[in-house]
Amino acid sequence: MPLDPSPVWFITGCSTGLGRALAGHVLDRGHRAAVTARDPRSVADLVAAHDDRAIALPLDVTDPGQVATAVTRAEEAFGRIDILVNNAGYGYLAAVEEGEDAEVRALFDANVHGAVAVTKAALPGMRARRAGHVVNVSSLGGLAAFGATGYYHATKFALEGLSESLAAEVAPLGIGVTIVEPGAFRTNWSGPSMRQSAVRIADYADTAGKRRVATLASYGHQPGDPERAAAAIVTALEAPQPPLRLVLGTAALQVARAKLDALQRTFTEWEHLSTSTELEPSPA
Helix, strand or coil: CCCCCCCEEEECCCCCHHHHHHHHHHHHCCCEEEEEECCHHHHHHHHHCCCCCEEEEECCCCCHHHHHHHHHHHHHHHCCCCEEEECCCCCEEECHHHCCHHHHHHHHHHHHHHHHHHHHHHHHHHHHHCCEEEEEECCHHHCCCCCCEHHHHHHHHHHHHHHHHHHHHHHHHCEEEEEEEECCECCCCCCCCCEECCCCCHHHHHHHHHHHHHHHHCCCCCCECHHHHHHHHHHHHCCCCCCCEEEECHHHHHHHHHHHHHHHHHHHHCHHHHCCCCCCCCCC
């Protein structure tokens, strides 16, 4: 569905990184936007530069009351929400055995349940108009998994499965869904936004431990440009048929293709067992 001349965006997690870049990009293009952050003062400059087309809203996606209020205020201000972008979220470093229960639950609350809550709040308006688009910001880590970020991958794999189901459910209602899968971009993900387990198990030093160090060391050196990612997202949504998945980043595309190749090889290698499990035909 091509965007109308002045679509209304509702973007979560706009204080830094991709969310901030996307909010600035769509506003510079003349679109309208509800720019949300846990502390709306962090996006006040974006709104001030476009005060006729933007509002700053406080939103912690794990707070159901704030979710309901923010969506209502956006719809009251602009009359509708055309594009919802579930971008809020963060990473967590730990070997699976090192994961702390409270931290893991908080991670799922923000990365999965928060996106669900905002989506469920925005969908009634989209259904009523038979129009709209939901953009769920996943990660290359929603396609391929590595040591030390297993719980983060679990949230993104969950978001991707949910998004596929949502796409099937809302397509007949005129609503689209796009999963954005960025690789390493110059954001705070591997720096100030990253949480990590205080638990360290020596047996994982050469696997999850090394990747913890490498992930944190990548901060400030990531090759991806959030501004270009924002432009790519808008370009994809302006297509007559926006994609269900949009991988962002050269290295991310290479890893995604390698994962597909590995899956194909495994399926072929074990096809004889996969196809050996059917019930025997009943005797004639």
